[in-house]
Amino acid sequence: MTTAAHLHDTAADADAPYALSHLDALESEAVHIFREVAGEFEKPVILFSGGKDSIVMLHLALKAFAPAPVPFALLHVDTGHNFPEVIEYRDRTVAEHGLRLHVASVQEYIDAGKLKERPDGTRNPLQTVPLTEAIQQLKFDAVFGGGRRDEEKARAKERVFSLRDEFSQWDPRRQRPELWQLYNGRHAPGEHVRVFPLSNWTELDVWQYIDREGIELPEIYFAHERDVFLRNGMWLTAGEWGGPKDTETVEKRLIRYRTVGDMSCTGAVDSDATTLDAVIAEIAVSRLTERGATRADDKLSEAAMEDRKREGYF
Amino acid sequence: MTSTTEQLSTTTLLRFATAGSVDDGKSTLVGRLLHDSKSVLEDQLEAVERVSADRGQDAPDLALLTDGLRAEREQGITIDVAYRYFATARRRFILADTPGHVQYTRNMVTGASTAELAVVLVDARNGVVEQTRRHAAVAALLRVPHVVLAVNKMDLVDYREEVFAEIAEEFTSYATELGVPEITAIPISALAGDNVVDPSANMDWYGGPTVLEHLETVPVSHDLASCPARFPVQYVIRPQTAEHPDYRGYAGQIASGVLRVGEAVTVLPSGRTSVIAGIDALGESVDIAWAPQSVTLRLADDIDISRGDLIAPTASAPATTQDVVATVCHVADQPLSVGARVLIKHTTRTVKAIVKEIPSRLTLDDLSQHPNPGQLVANDIGRVVVRTAEPLALDAYADSRRTGSFLLIDPADGTTLAAGMAGESFASRGEEAVQDDEGWDF
Numbered sequence: 001m002t003t004a005a006h007l008h009d010t011a012a013d014a015d016a017p018y019a020l021s022h023l024d025a026l027e028s029e030a031v032h033i034f035r036e037v038a039g040e041f042e043k044p045v046i047l048f049s050g051g052k053d054s055i056v057m058l059h060l061a062l063k064a065f066a067p068a069p070v071p072f073a074l075l076h077v078d079t080g081h082n083f084p085e086v087i088e089y090r091d092r093t094v095a096e097h098g099l100r101l102h103v104a105s106v107q108e109y110i111d112a113g114k115l116k117e118r119p120d121g122t123r124n125p126l127q128t129v130p131l132t133e134a135i136q137q138l139k140f141d142a143v144f145g146g147g148r149r150d151e152e153k154a155r156a157k158e159r160v161f162s163l164r165d166e167f168s169q170w171d172p173r174r175q176r177p178e179l180w181q182l183y184n185g186r187h188a189p190g191e192h193v194r195v196f197p198l199s200n201w202t203e204l205d206v207w208q209y210i211d212r213e214g215i216e217l218p219e220i221y222f223a224h225e226r227d228v229f230l231r232n233g234m235w236l237t238a239g240e241w242g243g244p245k246d247t248e249t250v251e252k253r254l255i256r257y258r259t260v261g262d263m264s265c266t267g268a269v270d271s272d273a274t275t276l277d278a279v280i281a282e283i284a285v286s287r288l289t290e291r292g293a294t295r296a297d298d299k300l301s302e303a304a305m306e307d308r309k310r311e312g313y314f
Numbered sequence: 315m316t317s318t319t320e321q322l323s324t325t326t327l328l329r330f331a332t333a334g335s336v337d338d339g340k341s342t343l344v345g346r347l348l349h350d351s352k353s354v355l356e357d358q359l360e361a362v363e364r365v366s367a368d369r370g371q372d373a374p375d376l377a378l379l380t381d382g383l384r385a386e387r388e389q390g391i392t393i394d395v396a397y398r399y400f401a402t403a404r405r406r407f408i409l410a411d412t413p414g415h416v417q418y419t420r421n422m423v424t425g426a427s428t429a430e431l432a433v434v435l436v437d438a439r440n441g442v443v444e445q446t447r448r449h450a451a452v453a454a455l456l457r458v459p460h461v462v463l464a465v466n467k468m469d470l471v472d473y474r475e476e477v478f479a480e481i482a483e484e485f486t487s488y489a490t491e492l493g494v495p496e497i498t499a500i501p502i503s504a505l506a507g508d509n510v511v512d513p514s515a516n517m518d519w520y521g522g523p524t525v526l527e528h529l530e531t532v533p534v535s536h537d538l539a540s541c542p543a544r545f546p547v548q549y550v551i552r553p554q555t556a557e558h559p560d561y562r563g564y565a566g567q568i569a570s571g572v573l574r575v576g577e578a579v580t581v582l583p584s585g586r587t588s589v590i591a592g593i594d595a596l597g598e599s600v601d602i603a604w605a606p607q608s609v610t611l612r613l614a615d616d617i618d619i620s621r622g623d624l625i626a627p628t629a630s631a632p633a634t635t636q637d638v639v640a641t642v643c644h645v646a647d648q649p650l651s652v653g654a655r656v657l658i659k660h661t662t663r664t665v666k667a668i669v670k671e672i673p674s675r676l677t678l679d680d681l682s683q684h685p686n687p688g689q690l691v692a693n694d695i696g697r698v699v700v701r702t703a704e705p706l707a708l709d710a711y712a713d714s715r716r717t718g719s720f721l722l723i724d725p726a727d728g729t730t731l732a733a734g735m736a737g738e739s740f741a742s743r744g745e746e747a748v749q750d751d752e753g754w755d756f
Contacts (some may be wrong), residue, residue, distance in 0.1 A: 018572065019534070022327040031608035032567040035548040039621045039662065063596045065607070067561055068553035132685065149397045176730040177420055177645045179427040180504045180719045181567070182659055186728025200408055202399045255726065260667045288357050292364040 027060065030197040034064040034158060034241060037142045037195055038071050040185050044142035045102070045135075048074040051200055051260035052217055053146030055093075060197060061144075062097065072144070073100040075219055077131045079123040081105030081263040083237070089218040102138060104130035113160050121243070122265045129176045132168040135192055142185065144195050150202045151290065166182050166190040200270075202282050203258075203290050211276045220268055222279065223271045234267025258283075258290045269291035325401070327682050328534050331365040331425035331458070334435030335666040343435060343525075344398065350511035351526065353400035378487035395425045404530045406638035417680065419647040419693040420448065423733060426456035427719070429537055433462045433525070434485075438471045438501075441481045447488060448678040454492035454495045455641065455695070457715055460488060460532050461497045464525060468504040468517065475519040492681075493741025494607035500525055541605075543571030544709070544717045546661035547623045551610055551651040563594060564619055569661065569716035572604040573611070573627075580631040581617065582624045588613040607717075622663035624707040624717075632717070634705035638667075641676075641711075641739040642698050642722065642732040644690040648700075649752055650722065650731050651689040658734075660706050660720040667722070671699040676739065690732070698734070710737030 018026070037044050041207045046061060048054045052092050061070045075089060094101045106126050109115040135143060149156050159175050176184050185193050198206070210217065228235040228251065229244035236243050238250045243264065255268035256279070273279045334340035345456075348354045356516055377709045391676070410425030420562045426432055432453040436446050453461050463485045482499035488565040489497050500509055501520055508514035509524045522595045523531065550561040592612040593603050603609045611625060626632060638658070650669060658667040675687040675696040700722070712716030722732040 019326055020607065022325050024604065025327045027596065028606055028608040029568060032548070033568075034567050035608070036662070039549045064565070065549075065551060066594075067556075067558045070552050072756070152398045156398065157394045175394075177395075177424040177733070179424050179721065179733045180716060181428075182661075182719065182721050184721060184723055184728065184730045186657065188727070201398070202401070202406075204401070205406070272583060283663065 001049060005057065006295060011022070021210060023205065024041055026201055026205055026208070027063075027180075028202065030060045030232070031064040033183070033197040034061050034144075036183055036221055037144070041193070043138075043140050044072045044073045044144065045140040046070075046072050046144040047131075048090065048101070049146075050090040050093075050218060051146065052077070052206055052221060053209065055215060055217060056201075057144060057146050057197060058093070058097075059213060072079070073099060073102060074106065075102045075117070075131075075132075075134060075138075076103045077109070077127045079121055079127060079262040080105065080110070081239075081262075082261060083218070083220050083257075083260065085218045085220050086260055089216075089225050095252075102134060102136035103206050104207075106130055120264075123232070123262045124265050128168065132177060135168065135196075136166065136190070140192060141187065142193050142195050144197060145192075146201070147196045148154070148198050148201050148206075158196060159200065161185050162194040162196065163187060164194055168192075170194075170233065194309075204280070207276070207280045207283055211280060218260065220257045220260065223254055223274045224239050224275050225252055226255055226268065228253050228255060228268060235269070236265075236267060240264060242289040320668045325403070325405050326534055327406045327408065328430060328529060328532070329410070329428050330433065330529065331409045331422075331429035332435070332444075333412055333422050333425070333452065334431045334433075335694075338435040338437050339504045340411075343433075343464065343466065343502070343510065346504050346507060346510050346525065347409075348398060348400055348632075350507065351400050351402055353398075367400040367667050384430040387608070389616065395421045401742040402530055404524070409528060417451070419448075420643060420697070420733075421672070422452045423456060423643040423645070424461065426452055426458050427626070427715075427733065429458050431460040431462065431529070431532055431732050432458045433464055435464045435466050436481060436485070438477055438481065439469045442484045444679045446485065447680070450485065450489045450492060451681065454489065454494050455643075455735070457712060457735075457741075459495060461494050461495060462490075462498040462525065462528060464504075465499060465501045466504050468501045468508060468514075469506050469638075471509075473514075473516040473519070474503075478520075495741075498522070498526040498528055500528065526589040539678065541571040541714065542632075543573050543605075543627050543630075544569040544661075544714060544718070545573060545611065545623055546663070547619055547625060548662050549621060550619065550746075561612075563612050565610045566625075566662070566696040569637070570605050570714045572602060573609075575601045579613070579625050580628045581619055581636045582626065582631060584618070584623070586615075586617045588615040588617055590671065597619055622661075624661065624663075626640040630708050632707045634707050636702045637707050638698075638700040638702060638706065638708060638720075638736060639722070640698055640700070640734040640736045642690070642696055642734040643734045644692055644694045644696070646724070646729050646731045647692055648724070648729065649689040651690045655725065656700075656703055657725050658700060658706070658720050658725040658732060659723055660708060661754060662716055664707065664723075665706065666725070667700045669698055669722075670701050673697045673699065679702055697739070698732075700734075708736050711735035712737055712741060 046057055082274055083100055106123055109118060109130050147155055159178050163174055164170055187193055227238045229238055231246040235255055254272055255270040257268050259266060273282045332340055333346060350594050369493050379431050395569050396411045398411055400407050412421045412425035461719045465478050465481050478501040501517055502509040504510055508516055511526045512523055545566050545568055547560040547564045549565040551565050553561050556566045575593055579590055590611055591614040593600050595603055652669055653671050656667050657664050672687055673695055675684040679694060710719040718736045720734045721730050724731055
């Protein structure tokens with residue numbers, strides 16, 4: 001009941017002469033995206049949090065333009081609740097590659113009375129305004145983000161080139177269909193385009209690529225002992241940012257982080273994975289998504305990410 | 315542990331698209347592929363169960379896994395292409411999940427544009443209907459190399475072979491006539507799980523692969539050596555540093571074929587010639603590179619090359635043209651009219667253009683032609699003749715999906731108006747279709 005279907009060679013196509021591994025294919029696609037932006041925009045910037053996705057983005061950008069330097073600056077939206085290991089990593093990386101770093105500080109907005117601390121102490125949603133104002137003031141027209149479509153349902157429909165208005169807002173109806181590898185980055189003055197070179201990567205791809213390329217990561221991604229307390233089913237780091245409350249008890253656990261974000265809403269997972277191989281093996285059998293396991297803010301409502309994206313979040 | 319890593323990192327990538335409506339059980343099929351390949355994780359399943367329960371449904375509605383936006387959930391429709399990711403030990407998959415309703419032709423076209431395989435769903439009780447023919451036409455138009463016909467809901471026709479056989483034959487003959495080079499028909503029940511991931515115990519008469527087995531084994535790398543090489547220049551790399559004072563490299567992604575050091579090349583549209591002196595493949599110097607690798611080429615001669623130029627082997631360089639005859643799918647809300655001034659974006663080159671003629675509009679359901687419609691509106695497929703302000707090194711889409719495709723863009727607001735495919739709409743029928751097969755580029 002088939003035509004040529006069963007005539008083809010069912011042997012693995014890994015033997016084919018011109019095959020690419022999935023990591024090579026994803027790398028090539030991401031590099032193509034970086035180069036398209038370099039060719040078509042005036043002032044792009046890479047959002048760099050010191051998390052693994054932004055570290056992989058920077059690594060890809062370094063490869064895309066070698067032996068020339070990366071033709072973009074970095075922008076870090078600093079919530080003020082950072083893991084010290086991550087800030088140390090950020091500063092060292094910037095120095096090592098001679099990059100230019102801009103910092104948009106949530107703390108400064110709070111100190112100036114322009115933003116109010118939320119009752120739950122979570123600062124992730126507060127990043128949107130400093131991010132948007134930094135983009136406007138520094139006149140960035142393309143902003144690379146490490147968002148991946150596998151992370152969350154609202155992201156599954158995100159474009160590689162995502163058009164944002166002058167308030168950084170994302171209107172699903174205004175997004176352009178993306179056909180072939182033809183990205184349309186045209187935008188009006190004041191608007192910008194968020195660009196996601198890792199759109200088609202999964203969490204496992206990111207880790208496999210980190211392993212293959214020998215990319216260094218902040219230590220908090222690997223198992224270590226830490227003082228943590230339980231809130232909303234997640235292990236949060238005890239610290240100056242505001243945890244724990246009186247009813248919450250601190251204990252020492254062997255944990256690692258699957259994502260790196262604001263300390264107030266990024267949960268650790270129980271883990272004894274101290275090496276990349278161990279981390280990859282752990283993720284390959286994990287039964288929870290990375291955001292489900294580690295991000296309190298995504299549990300707020302069924303459409304939490306869609307709402308934040310509309311408002312101009314990453 | 316290490317062996318797991320090695321095994322996983324040597325898998326290949328398959329991009330495929332699904333087309334069909336909720337009624338055909340598309341969401342259930344996609345949900346089952348994700349679920350049975352263990353790609354749905356517990357927190358996602360819990361969320362689906364919670365929402366299903368809130369709505370008073372007894373069983374988790376797997377369709378919820380693929381409905382992304384609140385606007386869609388509220389209206390119970392899918393308005394956009396959603397991308398899904400899953401993996402088996404053999405392959406990584408990128409699934410473009412597209413809605414099948416008539417008004418969303420643009421989404422099907424979008425999903426099919428990067429797909430190496432398309433899954434078309436039919437309901438075994440209804441057989442090949444208008445919508446099925448439309449999906450076959452989109453796959454043929456977009457030159458998707460492999461098509462799977464999934465005859466769903468076999469459980470509702472008592473798993474009868476003759477029902478499947480009749481539908482498969484009708485579809486295969488229709489799609490073959492449109493030039494689809496390879497069709498595999500599979501009888502399934504997405505709801506019961508027959509032949510999706512595991513072989514069915516209810517259809518002994520079927521000896522072919524399950525949907526997942528087929529996805530895992532269909533060839534994704536092709537005989538690139540027979541396709542002429544095409545290298546659109548994205549960016550010129552000139553470090554001008556003490557370490558690399560004279561480095562000048564042309565960065566791009568190989569759009570088709572194979573490039574080798576020592577090969578004589580022509581730069582278009584200028585027509586200047588040189589020889590490939592070196593290929594830098596993201597950190598290592600290589601002698602040979604192929605599509606779709608991103609590389610940086612160094613040439614033997616210092617000639618003027620910039621973004622938008624095309625480097626091709628001198629022996630097989632394409633002709634350049636300012637007159638583009640193509641099939642377009644109109645994707646914007648505002649219409650495209652004869653006389654419209656537009657931008658045409660082809661590979662890395664964007665030039666001004668004017669729409670000279672719209673000779674016909676095509677109805678995908680029955681492939682009827684409607685001459686001189688004057689304009690195309692959203693989701694229309696039509697033929698256009700476009701005159702460009704500068705020459706383009708354009709291939710026929712049938713020969714190269716990457717260098718035969720283009721966008722028409724509104725210069726005023728940047729809207730993507732239409733997606734274009736140069737040359738004939740469908741592969742020639744009969745014997746010639748077989749020949750066309752050879753030259754396709756994926």
